[in-house]
Amino acid sequence: MQLLSEQEIERRKDREELMKLGINPYPAEAFPINVTTEDIHRNYENRKNDYKSISIAGRLMSRRIMGSASFGEIQDATGRLQFYVRRDDICEGEDKTLYNTVFKKLLGIGDFLGLKGYIFTTQTGEISLHVTELTVLSKSVKPLPVVKRDEDGNVHDGFTDPEMRYRQRYVDLTVNPEVKKTFITRSRIITQMRRYFDDHGWLEVETPILQAVHGGAAARPFDTHHNTLDMPLFLRIANELYLKRLIVGGFDGVYEFGKMFRNEGMDRTHNPEFTSMEIYVAYKDYIWMMEMVEELIEQVTEKIHGKTKITVGNNEIEFAGPYRRLTMYDSIKEYAGIDVSKMDEDGLRKVCAEMGIETDATMGKGKLVDEIFGEKVEANLIQPTYITDYPIEMTPLAKKHRTEPGLVERFELFVNGKEIANAYTELNDPIDQRERFEDQLKLAERGDDEAMAMDEDFLRALEYGMPPTSGLGIGIDRLTMLLTNNTTIQEVLFFPQMRPEKKQVEMTEEEKGIFELLKAESPVAIADLKGKAGLSGKKWDVAMKGLTGKGVAKVTKEGDSITVSLVD
RNA sequence: GAUUCCGUAGCUCAGCUGGUAGAGCAAUACACUUUUAAUGUAUGGGUCCUGGGUUCGAGCCCCAGCGGGAUCACCA
Numbered sequence: 106m107q108l109l110s111e112q113e114i115e116r117r118k119d120r121e122e123l124m125k126l127g128i129n130p131y132p133a134e135a136f137p138i139n140v141t142t143e144d145i146h147r148n149y150e151n152r153k154n155d156y157k158s159i160s161i162a163g164r165l166m167s168r169r170i171m172g173s174a175s176f177g178e179i180q181d182a183t184g185r186l187q188f189y190v191r192r193d194d195i196c197e198g199e200d201k202t203l204y205n206t207v208f209k210k211l212l213g214i215g216d217f218l219g220l221k222g223y224i225f226t227t228q229t230g231e232i233s234l235h236v237t238e239l240t241v242l243s244k245s246v247k248p249l250p251v252v253k254r255d256e257d258g259n260v261h262d263g264f265t266d267p268e269m270r271y272r273q274r275y276v277d278l279t280v281n282p283e284v285k286k287t288f289i290t291r292s293r294i295i296t297q298m299r300r301y302f303d304d305h306g307w308l309e310v311e312t313p314i315l316q317a318v319h320g321g322a323a324a325r326p327f328d329t330h331h332n333t334l335d336m337p338l339f340l341r342i343a344n345e346l347y348l349k350r351l352i353v354g355g356f357d358g359v360y361e362f363g364k365m366f367r368n369e370g371m372d373r374t375h376n377p378e379f380t381s382m383e384i385y386v387a388y389k390d391y392i393w394m395m396e397m398v399e400e401l402i403e404q405v406t407e408k409i410h411g412k413t414k415i416t417v418g419n420n421e422i423e424f425a426g427p428y429r430r431l432t433m434y435d436s437i438k439e440y441a442g443i444d445v446s447k448m449d450e451d452g453l454r455k456v457c458a459e460m461g462i463e464t465d466a467t468m469g470k471g472k473l474v475d476e477i478f479g480e481k482v483e484a485n486l487i488q489p490t491y492i493t494d495y496p497i498e499m500t501p502l503a504k505k506h507r508t509e510p511g512l513v514e515r516f517e518l519f520v521n522g523k524e525i526a527n528a529y530t531e532l533n534d535p536i537d538q539r540e541r542f543e544d545q546l547k548l549a550e551r552g553d554d555e556a557m558a559m560d561e562d563f564l565r566a567l568e569y570g571m572p573p574t575s576g577l578g579i580g581i582d583r584l585t586m587l588l589t590n591n592t593t594i595q596e597v598l599f600f601p602q603m604r605p606e607k608k609q610v611e612m613t614e615e616e617k618g619i620f621e622l623l624k625a626e627s628p629v630a631i632a633d634l635k636g637k638a639g640l641s642g643k644k645w646d647v648a649m650k651g652l653t654g655k656g657v658a659k660v661t662k663e664g665d666s667i668t669v670s671l672v673d
Numbered sequence: 674g675a676u677u678c679c680g681u682a683g684c685u686c687a688g689c690u691g692g693u694a695g696a697g698c699a700a701u702a703c704a705c706u707u708u709u710a711a712u713g714u715a716u717g718g719g720u721c722c723u724g725g726g727u728u729c730g731a732g733c734c735c736c737a738g739c740g741g742g743a744u745c746a747c748c749a
Binding site: 171187225266280325369374524555 | 706748
């Protein structure tokens with residue numbers, strides 16, 4: 106409920122005027138399209154004969170009106186095309202209304218049009234559509250920001266405010282083509298990954314988002330409630346334990362792209378819901394998985410960019426494998442100059458103190474090592490690097506290392522200083538797994554609120570037997586950020602989480618009272634409403650003026666009867 | 674959560690030391706049949722985020738709140 110701006114009122118009038126002229130601003134009929142603007146730009150020069158009778162549709166994005174002929178730009182899903190429209194071409198005979206009134210006055214930037222005609226090249230060499238027929242497809246009653254670009258591609262009146270761009274992504278996508286490109290790339294990344302997995306014969310599956318036990322990761326969940334079962338449920342923080350159940354069930358390879366939900370802080374790399382891809386392949390280990398990930402990432406990058414070396418921020422990153430492999434302890438040795446491999450908890454705590462890393466009593470050995478790693482190593486890992494062999498304490502779902510006691514077979518892939526993938530040789534010994542869960546419970550008792558919960562059904566599945574398996578998780582949002590050169594997660598999510606927009610118009614007690622009466626009956630005769638409101642003359646007057654002033658209510662006078670109605 | 678910056682026309686932004694609210698684009702009107710950030714002339718358009726306070730006077734100063742960005746902390 107908001108007062109309309111001058112331009113919004115103007116556009117609503119244009120809509121009415123179109124109707125009065127017998128033109129439906131929102132026609133029901135489909136509009137046949139036989140080409141896209143992208144196709145025209147790409148192929149017209151070589152196949153001019155194919156573009157003599159074309160039909161396109163899209164938004165009117167700019168107009169240059171000159172007397173009885175005009176230029177404009179129409180934007181479809183693939184791009185923009187200049188069009189040239191002459192009064193006498195679209196208005197045969199004496200009636201020039203379609204050009205003089207409809208095109209010049211009643212249409213505006215943002216309106217959807219259908220255009221028919223033929224392609225030609227202007228004197229200045231721009232491929233354009235010579236319009237012979239113009240159809241209104243949808244009238245826009247809210248003015249779109251007009252973003253201008255000069256010959257060098259400089260943007261002049263950008264739609265740049267992040268808040269508005271994220272809240273009104275539809276506008277962002279309409280006026281900022283590079284934003285649209287990012288999301289197309291995101292979709293293509295997922296498509297390519299899916300193709301790779303399918304080509305290997307692995308099965309795409311779906312597992313529960315509502316879970317009674319939130320397992321598979323260390324994070325705080327969103328909780329909800331099922332009414333019929335009258336039980337608490339959680340939005341999943343991970344799907345790992347369900348995918349492993351499917352491996353137990355006999356699938357050789359299963360993968361899932363899906364949203365995960367974590368009830369934690371938000372920043373440029375964290376959104377409460379995010380997309381992950383998890384895959385589990387039987388009879389494999391994490392060495393095999395490293396080779397698979399290299400091939401996957403290399404192929405995806407090649408398909409998206411046509412090459413494997415791309416620029417991310419200030420860095421040139423080579424995505425072609427093989428990637429460097431470095432154990433967790435070696436990486437700390439290399440970048441921090443300290444050998445922590447033999448240290449106990451007290452020793453690690455001392456190292457942290459020397460490095461100025463804050464620690465607390467809830468931190469176990471694994472977490473301390475991770476802190477040192479995060480502080481000293483992570484940011485240095487620019488080119489794709491596998492960090493392998495993590496301390497057992499921080500990884501309750503991975504198998505113990507085949508040769509190194511105290512470690513597990515796990516790797517994380519780091520690129521540009523950020524983690525983008527995480528993988529294990531999966532723990533399939535049910536007795537070991539139960540002990541690991543019990544260790545997690547001990548951590549929880551120490552106050553670690555992210556320690557993993559015991560999942561009895563998952564343990565039962567393991568007891569039936571799970572084949573040796575390797576599993577991998579990739580953060581799709583982060584991979585997309587990397588491959589589209591974006592530094593905030595909001596730029597790769599269509600609708601990033603936001604606080605609710607603006608509160609409703611505030612009303613006084615008297616105004617609220619009248620508003621409630623109007624909700625029950627509207628329109629209503631003003632005398633009746635005043636009677637029901639039971640306010641003093643003065644209060645009634647002030648409240649009514651308030652409501653009309655806020656655009657909530659409207660007073661109409663027809664002859665002798667005055668009625669009040671709600672404005673929607 | 675902490676720190677810090679920001680919120681003014683449909684959009685992008687000015688607004689000095691507190692003194693009647695400005696520009697470009699967009700809109701409206703007129704002119705113009707190959708323009709392209711079209712052009713020329715004229716016109717209209719404001720809850721200066723909200724609520725308090727100080728003051729003769731607040732877009733500007735003070736307090737509180739709302740929303741957003743950046744940095745830090747936690748997490749992926």
